[in-house]
Structure formats: structure tokens, C-alpha cells
Amino acid sequence: MHKTIDRRQFIKLAGLGGGVVFASGLGGFSALAQAASRHGKKASGAEEDFYFVQLSDTHWGFSNPVINPDFAGTLQKALAQVNALSPAPDFIVFTGDLTQTTDDAALRRQRMSEFRDIIAALKVRDIRYLAGEHDAALDQGAAFKEFFGDTHYSFDHRGVHFIALDNVSDPAANIGADQLAWLGADLAKLDRQQAIVVLTHRPLFDLAPSWDWATPDAGKAIDLLMPFEHVTVFYGHIHQQHHHMTGHIAHHSAQGLMWPLPAPLSVPKKAPVAWDPAAPYQGLGFRQIESEHGVPTITELPVKA
Amino acid sequence: MRKTRRLHVAMALFTSTLLGFAAAAWTAVPVVRVVKVSAKRYEFRPASITISRGESLDLELVTDDVLMGFNAPDLGVRSNIVPGQVSCLRITPQKTGTFPFLCDVFCGSGHEDMNGSITVVD
Numbered sequence: 001m002h003k004t005i006d007r008r009q010f011i012k013l014a015g016l017g018g019g020v021v022f023a024s025g026l027g028g029f030s031a032l033a034q035a036a037s038r039h040g041k042k043a044s045g046a047e048e049d050f051y052f053v054q055l056s057d058t059h060w061g062f063s064n065p066v067i068n069p070d071f072a073g074t075l076q077k078a079l080a081q082v083n084a085l086s087p088a089p090d091f092i093v094f095t096g097d098l099t100q101t102t103d104d105a106a107l108r109r110q111r112m113s114e115f116r117d118i119i120a121a122l123k124v125r126d127i128r129y130l131a132g133e134h135d136a137a138l139d140q141g142a143a144f145k146e147f148f149g150d151t152h153y154s155f156d157h158r159g160v161h162f163i164a165l166d167n168v169s170d171p172a173a174n175i176g177a178d179q180l181a182w183l184g185a186d187l188a189k190l191d192r193q194q195a196i197v198v199l200t201h202r203p204l205f206d207l208a209p210s211w212d213w214a215t216p217d218a219g220k221a222i223d224l225l226m227p228f229e230h231v232t233v234f235y236g237h238i239h240q241q242h243h244h245m246t247g248h249i250a251h252h253s254a255q256g257l258m259w260p261l262p263a264p265l266s267v268p269k270k271a272p273v274a275w276d277p278a279a280p281y282q283g284l285g286f287r288q289i290e291s292e293h294g295v296p297t298i299t300e301l302p303v304k305a
Numbered sequence: 306m307r308k309t310r311r312l313h314v315a316m317a318l319f320t321s322t323l324l325g326f327a328a329a330a331w332t333a334v335p336v337v338r339v340v341k342v343s344a345k346r347y348e349f350r351p352a353s354i355t356i357s358r359g360e361s362l363d364l365e366l367v368t369d370d371v372l373m374g375f376n377a378p379d380l381g382v383r384s385n386i387v388p389g390q391v392s393c394l395r396i397t398p399q400k401t402g403t404f405p406f407l408c409d410v411f412c413g414s415g416h417e418d419m420n421g422s423i424t425v426v427d
């Protein structure tokens with residue numbers, strides 16, 4: 001079955017949805033696309049266009065109405081918007097912090113069970129899950145695995161190689177030697193021109209270590225990825241868009257779906273951005289990621305009141 | 306008798322030499338202030354520490370709870386805090402300002418609020 005999307009049609013559809021297409025000032029995707037066409041070098045294998053949806057940091061179980069008066073309904077609103085997308089995405093990925101952390105192991109499972117029931121409303125059933133530290137750090141991912149499967153894995157979709165990395169099951173937020181060895185072996189099979197998308201929860205660079213926005217051993221994963229020419233990382237954790245380059249590797253964090261956080265180090269203490277009754281759901285949203293010949297383009301979609 | 310006296314003199318000399326060395330050693334080593342920081346879910350005590358620029362301070366990190374971390378990334382120091390152990394971390398900051406520290410080992414539902422700051426003054 002072919003669901004190849006005309007690019008202009010896609011952008012138009014996205015535009016009607018109130019989205020903003022990300023054109024990287026850092027030279028991320030657009031530079032990659034230009035470089036690819038300049039050198040006649042496309043990411044290999046990825047001949048088919050498709051798109052997927054990234055949702056992140058839904059924090060199901062959070063219940064402070066001062067921070068989000070619609071804590072029990074924001075996720076469902078986002079899911080309805082995803083269901084309304086036409087054409088539908090090929091798949092949907094949740095990049096962690098599906099649930100709000102709790103010290104109570106039974107309550108953790110209850111929240112995961114409720115989350116699973118709520119997202120059963122998604123029409124697209126190809127769903128990939130990553131854990132956040134809220135889901136996994138207190139039991140090394142045990143409950144998460146019961147409900148959503150492995151915390152790290154890879155898969156191929158229409159010529160793009162996807163790698164899900166777990167930097168949260170370890171309470172110290174390391175990827176760890178075992179997973180790094182697995183990553184090395186996974187990459188060893190690939191051509192250097194292969195389009196690679198890395199999905200993870202925490203940033204794979206030192207965004208703001210004093211706000212816990214880092215992964216201590218991320219450099220080791222980046223070293224393994226560096227020889228590949230087309231690598232893009234999509235992550236969550238910081239509850240806002242952020243775009244960064246490590247050499248030619250682009251990193252793009254997604255907005256969250258419970259509360260936004262301030263720009264890195266912009267205030268003395270990290271704390272949720274206050275709910276604005278004049279602009280409800282501001283800073284909350286999800287994104288579409290279109291892959292055109294393996295080169296991704298992001299369209300950000302806000303949650304609509 | 307004479308033998309014994311000579312021995313006593315020798316011992317006295319020896320002892321005073323030892324004391325001399327000890328005194329020299331004592332004055333040569335600067336006194337390092339020690340601050341005991343206890344971590345419990347979900348706070349550090351004390352949560353704010355003040356130090357002079359160039360001063361050395363030994364942080365003695367302890368916890369009775371679970372494994373914690375002490376990380377002051379802007380000062381380039383971090384340590385695990387292991388229940389039942391004293392972890393010693395020496396800081397000698399060379400720049401003034403207020404530098405945050407945080408627990409960087411996810412320790413429970415209030416973990417994200419577990420932080421403090423080191424203020425370095427001139």
C-alpha cells in the first residue's frame with residue numbers, strides 16, 4: 001500500500017491545521033536537504049515519502065489545576081486532533097513521560113493502564129513508545145515494559161532506520177555500557193548514507209545540566225552516530241521546542257502535553273510556565289515529522305482549545 | 306647513670322625535632338572548612354552554601370534514604386551519595402556567583418525539586 005504524500009499538499013494540510021513548519025535557522029534540515037541535493041547525495045534507501053507524529057510528556061496522573069486546569073482532558077484533545085489528520089500518519093510515537101511519577105508502584109501501573117485505555121482512541125494503531133524518567137526511573141522500567149514493551153529497540157520504516165534509546169531507566173540517566181554495545185552492533189549493519197532517526201527522551205547533549213537537561217554518557221552515543229551522514233534526533237523531556245546541532249547531527253525537542261517549561265536557564269529556577277487563561281493550552285502541542293527522501297521536515301501543531 | 310642521661314638528652318632532642326616537624330606541617334596545610342550536607346527525600350540540608358572565591362571547602366555528603374547524587378555542573382563537581390557512607394567532595398571555586406546544585410539520581414516523586422545553590426563571594 002502506497003501512501004506517498006505530495007509535499008505541497010502536505011504543507012497545505014499542515015497549514016490549515018494551524019501548524020508552523022520548522023525552517024531551521026541552525027541549518028538543520030534545510031541545510032541537510034540543500035547539501036543532499038548539492039552533492040546529489042540522498043540518504044540511501046529512503047525513497048518513499050511519509051510522515052509520523054510525535055507526542056511527548058503527557059504526564060498522565062498529574063492533577064494540579066493551577067498548572068493545567070484541563071489536566072484530565074488535554075491528552076484527549078491532542079488525540080482527537082491526531083485522529084483528524086488527513087492523510088493519517090504512518091505511525092505515532094510517544095517520547096516518554098507518558099505518566100506522572102509516583103512512589104506507589106500500584107498507582108504507577110494504574111496510570112499506565114489508564115493511559116493505555118485513553119490512547120486506544122487513536123485510529124492509527126502503529127504506536128511506538130519510549131519511557132521518560134517519570135515512567136521508568138523508580139523501577140528501572142519494570143512497569144513500563146509490562147505495558148508498552150522494550151525501552152530500547154530499532155525498526156525500519158520505508159527506508160528510514162529508527163532507533164529508540166533509553167536514557168531514563170537508569171536513575172542516573174545514563175544510556176549505559178550494555179545499550180551502547182547494542183547501539184554499536186545495530187549501527188554496524190548500516191550504510192553510512194542510511195537515513196537514521198533517533199528517538200529518545202532526554203537530550204543527547206548538554207543542554208542545561210543544572211536543570212537536569214542532559215544525558216551523562218550521551219557523548220558515547222553521539223560518537224557512534226557521528227560517522228553516519230543523515231542523523232536526526234527527536235526527543236522530549238524539556239516540554240518545549242528546541243533545535244540544536246552537534247556537528248551535522250540535528251536534535252529537536254518536542255512540546256509537551258501537560259505543562260510548558262521556560263527556555264533553558266532563562267529563569268533562576270526551573271518551574272512550569274503558568275497557565276494563561278487568555279491563551280489556554282499555550283505551549284502545549286505535538287508535531288508531524290515528514291520524511292522526504294529520508295530528510296525530515298517538522299510541522300508543529302498546537303493543542304486547540 | 307651517665308649513659309642514661311645521654312640517652313635522655315638524645316630523646317629530648319629527637320622529640321623536639323619531631324614536634325618541630327609537626328608544627329611546620331600544621332602551619333603549611335591550610336585549614337579546610339567542612340560542611341556536612343545531608344540529602345533526604347526531597348531536600349538538601351543546607352540547601353544554600355556560601356564560600357569565598359579561592360577558598361577550599363570539603364562537602365561531606367550523607368544520606369539515610371536511597372542512592373542520591375550531588376551535582377554542581379557549573380563548578381564541575383559531582384558525587385553519588387550512598388546510604389551509610391560519607392562522600393567527600395572538595396570545591397575550590399575560582400569564580401564568583403550563585404551556582405545551582407541538584408540531585409541527579411532520580412530518587413522519588415519529589416526528585417525534581419531537590420536542589421540548592423552554592424554562592425561564591427569575593
Ligand SMILES: [Cu+2]
Nearest residue numbers: 097132133237
Ligand atoms: Cu522527562
Ligand SMILES: [Fe+2]
Nearest residue numbers: 057097132237
Ligand atoms: Fe516530562
